[in-house]
Amino acid sequence: MKAWRVHHNGEPREAMRLDEVPTPQPGPGEVLLRVRAAGVNFPDAMLCRGEYQIRPPLPFTPGVEMCGEVAALGPGVTGPEVGARVISPAALPGGAFAEYAVVPAAGVLPAPEALDDAEAAVLHIGYQTGWFGLHRRAGLRPGETLLVHAAAGGVGSAAVQLGKAAGATVIGVVGGPDKAKVARELGADVVVDRHAEDFVAVVKETTGGRGADVVYDPVGGDAYTRSTKCIAFEGRIVVVGFAGGTVPAPGLNHALVKNYAILGLHWGLYAAREPDAVRRAHDELTRLAASGAVRPLVSARLPLSEAAEAVTRVSAGLTTGRLALLP
Structure with a gap:
């Protein structure tokens, strides 16, 4: 072969x-x-x-x-x-x-x-990662605001669809007008081209100054650092990866003062330690695919x-x- x-x-x-x-x-x-x-x-x-x-x-x-x-x-x-x-x-x-x-x-x-x-x-991997990140780790609730970095990419596009399916308002951050068009087609309510706009300002304006309840970050680096400037009270930042090439060093004093959580997500650990949870998530993803909510x-x-x-x-x-x- x-x-x-x-x-x-x-x-x-x-x-x-x-x-x-x-x-x-x-x-x-x-x-x-x-x-x-x-x-x-x-x-x-x-x-x-x-x-x-x-x-x-x-x-x-x-x-x-x-x-x-x-x-x-x-x-x-x-x-x-x-x-x-x-x-x-x-x-x-x-x-x-x-x-x-x-x-x-x-x-x-x-x-x-x-x-x-x-x-x-x-x-499998992208949507399972999104499901566990948004639901198991961050506890995303209907009506909350979800900020997704790299929203037109493989991991981010899954989070956009899953966020909308969960009843959240989704703000997608992308790099360039072509990717902005894709993020809108995926269902993002607000799309920010990071080359042309400051996503921190857009998040604050969209939420009336409250900030994003959940941040889904597969990029790291400056995307993570700037996300801490627009995270809501009791917000949750889900660290998914470091596609930007830089692993940030979070200021834990800042997390303490602003009262937000930093959540790591390694989906492979669920596959190894809780395979039944992976199967339950797959059943839900299959249902969402059948309904057209995710594709x-x-x-x-x-x-x-x-x-x-x-x-x-x-x-x-x-x-x-x-x-x-x-x-």
Whole structure:
């Protein structure tokens, strides 16, 4: 089978190579999936560079989530059925940028019928992250104001849709007029182009000076720091990632004086420690997809042969929504 592999750490274009490798076989507790679509994520670039929190042994296949068809069951596995259409996170070092992938049976979930393969492939991590961040960590309530950074990106676009589905007023921050248009189409009530406007001033004006009740921040750096200038009394800042490249050092005295909470979110810990909670969230996301309240924005569907270029584009912040690779 064909599989992209990283033989040495570096930039995706240099580190990724399309190889011909044996089709893997599932072991006990595992299933073999024929990959129907793979989502491209910012962590894929970090994996290539050796900068991610997980460092799989070389060579490895990147790609952290997929929609697939069950091709075979390992010993002792009774479900899902062969032929079922499912979604799953990848089990590195055998990632999703390949024609087949082996994953633990316990993490496999039914693909929502309302979504096509590409949409289903990019639902899992981004929308699960948004669900746990907004509901489990921040306790977002109807009528509250949600500020979403990188609102036209893969993680941010999911938070915009989930925020609207929860009854919040959503303010989206983006970089450029094209991304502003996308954020509006996703449903953001107010959109701020950070290149042309000060989002702090816009948040204060929109909320009558109160500030944002919840901030969803996958960017870090200055986005985080300036968010503390417009956070509401008893507001909650959800730290999702550092796509901006800088990890901020929060002033805890400021959090104390202004009475707001800083909440970290590592979704993978829920998958490891509370898998039942992940399944419950998936059921709710499936319901929201069926109702039309959420639908992943897939801005491009690319052939598997363009994986290295796709990872490079996502890493450089040149995309809106999500990219998906198809066999």
